[in-house]
Amino acid sequence: MAGMSKPKQKDHSGQGRDVSDIFGTVDFPLKRHVSPHGRLTAVSMMKDEGPYLLEWVAHHLSLGFTDLVVYTNDCSDGTDDMLIRLEELGLAHHRRNDIPDGVKPQPSALKYAQEEPIVRNSDWVLVFDADEFLCIKYGNRTLDDMIGAAQEVGANGIVITWRIFGSSGVQHWSRAPVTEQYLNAAPPLWNKGWGVKTLFKFDPEYWRLGIHRPKIKNKHLESEFPHSVRWLNGSGRWMEDYFKFRGWRSIVRTVGYDWAQMNHYAIKSMDSYAIRKLRGNVNNKKDKYNADYWSLQDRNETVDDAAMGHSARRREIMDLLLTDEVLAKLHHKAVTDIENRLEAFKKTAAYDQLVSSLREASNVPITQVIAKPPQQRDTQKIAAQMSSIEQKLAQAPKKKREYRSEPSISASANPYVTGNIDLSDGAPVATFVNNQIKLPADPRVFGAVALQAIMDGKFERNHARRLPGLIKPKDRYLEVGAGIGFLAARLSCLFPDMTIVAQEERYPLVVTAARIWNDNDIAQSAKRKLLKTPLFHPNDGQHVSSGLTTLITQTDCTILYINDPRLTAEMIDTALHSQKNALPQRIIIGARALGGLCDQTTCAERLMALGFAPLEERPLDAALTMFRQDKQT
Incomplete structure (x- = not known):
């Protein structure tokens, strides 16, 4: 490569002139490791x-x-x-x-x-x-x-x-x-x-x-x-x-x-x-x-x-x-x-x-916890020290510089404990305000990543901030696989007259969602519902084909947010094709669903075949956001 000299030959023996005069002068059963990668x-x-x-x-x-x-x-x-x-x-x-x-x-x-x-x-x-x-x-x-x-x-x-x-x-x-x-x-x-x-x-x-x-x-x-x-x-x-x-x-x-x-x-x-x-x-x-x-x-x-x-x-x-x-x-x-x-x-x-x-x-x-604050960044000094290579990288289009975060780092991808959630131990847990909603930092419910996000006030922060921007007057919101009902709770506070239905099949999450709604003075009513309607048979885990279809029909939702990781693109497509009502105006496939069985490319193709198009301007992070082209959005 231009500008690079040939590396010097390195002594890997550990017995060359680089060691001290006393090195290895006493015989001992344990010997220096020899690695295939050198020293x-x-x-x-x-x-x-x-x-x-x-x-x-x-x-x-x-x-x-x-x-x-x-x-x-x-x-x-x-x-x-x-x-x-x-x-x-x-x-x-x-x-x-x-x-x-x-x-x-x-x-x-x-x-x-x-x-x-x-x-x-x-x-x-x-x-x-x-x-x-x-x-x-x-x-x-x-x-x-x-x-x-x-x-x-x-x-x-x-x-x-x-x-x-x-x-x-x-x-x-x-x-x-x-x-x-x-x-x-x-x-x-x-x-x-x-x-x-x-x-x-x-x-x-x-x-x-x-x-x-x-x-x-x-x-x-x-x-x-x-x-x-x-x-x-x-x-x-x-x-x-x-x-x-x-x-x-x-x-x-x-x-x-x-x-x-x-x-x-x-x-x-x-x-x-x-x-x-x-x-x-x-x-x-x-x-x-x-x-x-x-x-x-x-x-x-x-x-x-x-x-x-x-x-x-x-x-x-x-x-x-x-x-x-x-x-x-x-x-x-x-x-x-x-x-x-x-x-x-x-x-x-x-x-x-x-x-x-x-x-x-x-x-x-x-x-x-108090930590010594980092030294204030001197932007002019940093700019002066940046090499031409780094400057070129910084000036590249954002999409070329984008680094895809790991699934383990995204609290929205899999925030909940996998396997059995046991809520029988009633030990008190601390609550933290996340976008005006009080959430419990409950290790029985949340994984380590989500717990940290809750304590930092950042649980599903981007969606909680930007989802309201997709709301229109007289919208009807249905969230399938709502988990603890956080986003539905957030919307309930911001839009008290909007119809909001949050469905979650995992019973401990439904219980937790009900407690969160109660702690935040959100009462269930004709316009505010937490549902545990099953989408899958409890015995064999097979998909109930009419479950998602019925939810969409009964709520006549204009915004459909799908976050159940068990749903596939084919299941969503079947439910939408079965609709007798008008299709939702906006459909969001969340990170939990995309991190599960729902293939993003297949889902996007099927939704576009139904007249939906991707939301190009400020789409929700780690989610597929689609809107009906023939509807006012």
């Missing part, structure tokens, strides 16, 4: 991580990293000595982070890593911290499998989003593994937890290492090199082009956890937090360990045990590491010293005050 290197920075180090090392060796390069500064608990011993065993590389005056530890370490022969000879690199554990879900849960899948589609990087793990309500110190002790995390769609780390194919000629993602060197921004950068998100879907040049967080269109996630255990237990507060952190941030930081990181809304898939191999490796007497002695000393120091601290009033403040911070609802 897979983890780069990290640590300070006093002695009690946790062996778990971190064992975990990431179990994933298939061939090299662990760790920079340490100001260690007082033997972390550096443990890494030196691991280097002697041929399992890690320890480097000193000698920090120049006025430079922060992490940038200092990355500058060294940029010139480190181990890193420069690496094929794939991932930069991450000691409190972060890579969790792979793809294939056999190894780097080799996941990188192989990425390369099969022509990708050379994977952008991995954080999952923020809280304390799980644990106060006291424990020697139990971090990845097994803390299994509660923030909801996947909580955007304050969307920082990323990037696993990418490395060439030091083109890339400069970064904490969250590498940066293309300035001299190559105007070359053809950016065109060769093809990164996937954590679900194996293509990242947007802008991320080649800037950004360190996922956005709603790019977040994904199906392939991998970066488990971030920033606080662990209250006692662990107290220890960190006592000894400081690798980047010397004085205000890092306060109550606001705790409330931000102590998120326990969902259970996430994906890392347990790595436990068996990690445990096997850690047990093997502890057979080395030198390493075992250093590890046990680090643990004992911390426990002794913690025991002394727990006898003070300062410890009681800290625990009290943390308990109070734990009670801060996720919707009220």
Whole structure:
């Protein structure tokens, strides 16, 4: 490719001139992994991580990293000595982070890593911290499998989003593994937890290492090199082009956890937090360990045990590491010293005050969490820094730049819990206002994505905002597969004189819809109905051919909104052909239906054959919106 030099031949042996004189000088049963993808290197920075180090090392060796390069500064608990011993065993590389005056530890370490022969000879690199554990879900849960899948589609990087793990309500110190002790995390769609780390194919000629993602060197921004950068998100879907040049967080269109996630255990237990507060952190941030930081990181809304898939191999490796007497002695000393120091601290009033403040911070609802606001964007500066390639991408027609969001990210596609919904437990749930409608954040009813949308006030937000624009005087609205009846409730408040019928066959959703209508003072009447009319036989699941036909006929609807995922384009077409009344003026096939059995292309073709045309101007997101050409709309 023009403007690109031929990559230098890389040493994959781990025994070349790039390793230190002590690397692999002690014979040990566990050998360095040899990957078909070359050298897979983890780069990290640590300070006093002695009690946790062996778990971190064992975990990431179990994933298939061939090299662990760790920079340490100001260690007082033997972390550096443990890494030196691991280097002697041929399992890690320890480097000193000698920090120049006025430079922060992490940038200092990355500058060294940029010139480190181990890193420069690496094929794939991932930069991450000691409190972060890579969790792979793809294939056999190894780097080799996941990188192989990425390369099969022509990708050379994977952008991995954080999952923020809280304390799980644990106060006291424990020697139990971090990845097994803390299994509660923030909801996947909580955007304050969307920082990323990037696993990418490395060439030091083109890339400069970064904490969250590498940066293309300035001299190559105007070359053809950016065109060769093809990164996937954590679900194996293509990242947007802008991320080649800037950004360190996922956005709603790019977040994904199906392939991998970066488990971030920033606080662990209250006692662990107290220890960190006592000894400081690798980047010397004085205000890092306060109550606001705790409330931000102590998120326990969902259970996430994906890392347990790595436990068996990690445990096997850690047990093997502890057979080395030198390493075992250093590890046990680090643990004992911390426990002794913690025991002394727990006898003070300062410890009681800290625990009290943390308990109070734990009670801060996720919707009220304070996070440091991002730096205000300087649009002129960004424009000046944009490469000509990115400018061309930004100037392309919108449809060419459009990135189709994942089905897992769209709350409207499948907002409800699949399988049985049990409403017998009457535990109270918090309610949140969504477009003036109070909705319950009920985990018995809603999936994790929809729960987060409700708490953010964004449940089916686009449809709730734009559907009213399709309403005309004297309209009659029928929604089939209305779920919890949210859109019908919204229209009831906006158009009190309009006839609105919401049908839902799934009984727990009908019950929930009735409660929501009641909570929002929407009374059922001749013009306001919640129906549980069946469209399918309850015993064999076969479609009742007359069900949809009868609903359309009886309501004589002018607007038909179909969102039942079981209905096909053929079923809808049959019901419309059977109408004795005039056909509806507008038909909307919602995201739940299109995500089910209703093929969008087939449905559009059949509706057009009946005289409908697509709504071109501001159609509803993730829905097929059609209107009758021979009717005033």
